[in-house]
Amino acid sequence: MLGGTFDPVHLGHLRSAVELREVLALDRVHMIPAHVPPLREAPGVCSAERLTMLEAGIGDAPGLVADGRELQRDGPSYSTDTLVTLRRDYGEQTRLVMAVGHDAFLRLSEWHAPERLFELAHVAVIDRPGHDAPLPAALESLITGREAQDAEALFARPAGGVLRIRLPSRMDISATDLRERLAEGRSIRYLLPEAVEAYIQSRNLYR
């Protein structure tokens, strides 16, 4: 699972998903837009449009799934609730991984029921350019004893571990920067898939 606001989806998300799948030999990566992101302001673009952009961005990429399951629930889109549904779909013994960028990982102890996350999945932390702040104490204690050195050690169990991953192509792209560029009428070309850019332009989003 790679959850996010995807406001809009960009190549940092998509290359991370492709490379995570390769590096961890995952069957598939469910990219799941948050309907109501719990820890940030409501996005300017509704979840249905963010999902549409995600579908356009993924296109026919093997193993990547634009998964709209959080749009089916009202209230804050807690990842624990989403992982419960993935666990139900895949069964108790399947190895599930929740991937987050380092910036998102830094706030993990503030998430809803963080201990429960580790009962449901492993956490893979993706190194992200410009985000190298040290871990807060609450997060250090949350992950004590959970860190795995490699994917093989992580996957000895269905859930409960933490693995830091430095993916081959680290991309310094953020949705915040894309939104700013669009608001200022600057180019976003080659920072996200052309199909997503075309959708944004056709709907005049982020102006």
Ligand code: ATP
């Ligand atoms: P914003 O700038 O609006 O906060 P974002 O670019 O960080 O958006 P999100 O949708 O919030 O994108 O991110 C979803 C997940 O993808 C998070 O775990 C985030 O850390 C990760 N992520 C986002 N961009 C990158 C990137 N360039 N490289 C690696 N991981 C990323």
